[in-house]
Amino acid sequence: MIVGGGFAGFHAARSLRKALPHDLGAEIVLVNRTDYFLYLPLLPEVAAAVIDPRRVTVSLPAALPGVRLAQGDVTSVSLANRTIAYTDPEGKVRELGYDRLILAAGSVNKLLPIPGVAEHAHGFRNVAEALYLRDHVIRQIEIAAATDDQAERDARCTFVVVGAGYTGTEVAAQGPLLTSSLVKHQHVLRDQKVRWLLLDTAPRVLPELDRRLSRAADRVLRRRGVEVLTGTSVQVAKHEGVELTNGDWVPSRTLVWCVGVRPDPLVDEIGLETQKGRLVVEPTLVVPGYPEVFACGDAAAVPDLTRPGEVTAMTAQHAQRQGVLAGRNVAASLGFGKMRPYKHHDLGFVVDLGGAQAAANPLKIPLSGVVAKAVTRGYHLLALPGNRIRTAIDWLQDAVLGRQTVQLGLVRSAAVPLETRDV
Structure with missing residues (x-):
């Protein structure tokens, strides 16, 4: 189960699909508000009438064959029951179970207490x-x-x-x-x-x-x-x-x-330890105490091994690479590959x-x-x-x-x- 289809979630789904044997029979489910991946860096060109808005939207079903899309907003995560609840586009609340969970909920607008x-x-x-x-x-x-x-x-x-x-x-x-x-x-x-x-x-x-x-x-x-x-x-x-x-x-x-941005409010609602609003994770992106749960991207405070004592910045570059690693580490937790820590030098x-x-x-x-x-x-x-x-x-x-x-x-x-x- 992958929550979020942004840079982290999209690349997690893609790398996990590649890392797992096709004959394993595993099901990869991606829950996302829209049916597309949004390439945020080109939004200013959409607003300036330089490019068509469809250029920054990539169909998730088309780009991720073999991955099941559940379109909707995740409203809760039950770590004890290993389930997530989400509201579909027509307002119906649905529930799905998971064996492995990747939290890649991303971020939202950062509002300041300024009148008006x-x-x-x-x-x-x-x-x-x-x-x-x-x-x-x-x-x-x-x-x-x-x-x-x-x-x-x-x-x-x-x-x-x-x-x-x-x-x-x-x-x-x-x-x-x-x-x-x-x-x-x-x-x-x-x-x-x-x-x-x-x-x-x-x-x-x-x-x-x-x-x-x-x-x-x-x-x-x-x-x-x-x-x-x-x-x-x-x-x-x-x-x-x-x-x-x-x-x-x-x-x-x-x-x-x-x-600027802040982590998605879902992060606070899960009830896990956070650092500046982001989920605390190990260098392998595993949530401490929950070996079946991984977090990456803007939602996670990933230790920056290139700068000891700091966490990675909330950038698309880190989110994409963490997503790739999250997918591979989930596969490793199932016996396919080796679990690795996240270490990336800013390019x-x-x-x-x-x-x-x-x-x-x-x-x-x-x-x-x-x-x-x-x-x-x-x-x-x-x-x-x-x-x-x-x-x-x-x-x-x-x-x-x-x-x-x-x-x-x-x-x-x-x-x-x-x-x-x-x-």
């Missing part, structure tokens, strides 16, 4: 939120063009992104490219200033990266007119705008929340800044500009478990034909505010 954020901010963790942001930005520009009220026009042409990590930086970098494409088709907005603000309490953008890459990303953002405000966040969020911690009031109708990161710009440090080699862009896109194509040719074609079409700047009308706004979602 839950009601007025837009999250950025799934396809619905990315599509809504795309529709929302286009809608704001179109409404701004339709009004003669300059104050309203200014507010609708102001976009605030909170969180200068990977996702927030990519959203803020892609944003001006999208809005400039929109504005050029609205003659009444020819002289209108479109503002993008990127806020973070950290002293610089991309604080996780090498300072050289951070500076490169900062230069790209500022060249595009993004107002980078470090050491600053939101004090109060309202429908009409946001009050910043520096005392400034910013009239706006758009607040994008990219502050670097890539950050797509839109256009021809990116920042990357593959194998600790700092890169920026066109070279980094090539590395970044190459990395994504290799990491995608499907849709590679279609994604490459979308990139080519965007470069040659430009992006399609039209509202899709696929997502109701009431379905997306942070207060109504767990992810």
Whole structure:
């Protein structure tokens, strides 16, 4: 039984299927909210109308032949009875038993106790939120063009992104490219200033990266007119705008929340020992006291053997590799292979800044500009478990034909505010 079909769960299912003999008769069940694996790193390009949303979704039944999909939300785990309960898409509660369990529930939006954020901010963790942001930005520009009220026009042409990590930086970098494409088709907005603000309490953008890459990303953002405000966040969020911690009031109708993530609430409900909200596990990913239970990805505090005393970061890179190991170690616990500890040296990161710009440090080699862009896109194509040719074609079409700047009308706004979602 594998709970969660993100980077950790998907790769756990795939590696376990390969590690077990086909004639064993074992059943692998993957429980996931959706019937697809979501490639999160490309969501900013979905929101910016660069690629089709279907490119970041890979069908689980198609990509994992031989793995049974149980679509739904896991609501409880009984370690004593070795069962899990989940609610299927039609609201029916179902129960399944297991011999081995891999907990790869992932993470959800990290909310801070800031007045108004839950009601007025837009999250950025799934396809619905990315599509809504795309529709929302286009809608704001179109409404701004339709009004003669300059104050309203200014507010609708102001976009605030909170969180200068990977996702927030990519959203803020892609944003001006999208809005400039929109504005050029609205003659009444020819002289209108479109503002993008990127806020973070950290002293610089991309604080996780090498300072050289951070500076490169900062230069790209500022060249595009993004107002980078470090050491600053939101004090109060309202429908009409946001009050910043520096005392400034910013009239706006758009607040994008990219502050970070926290482990799925299911982790707390299981009742096992946690560390900063993540399940405590041994280096082999086994939960102490429960040799039949494994945990990996954002839900697990996996000891980082390359940095004694620390746990691995909540990144897709670690989640994917832990998932692979979890699958192999489950097979080993059944007598097929040898149980191994998790040990992975960071291979670097890539950050797509839109256009021809990116920042990357593959194998600790700092890169920026066109070279980094090539590395970044190459990395994504290799990491995608499907849709590679279609994604490459979308990139080519965007470069040659430009992006399609039209509202899709696929997502109701009431379905997306942070207060109504767990992810």
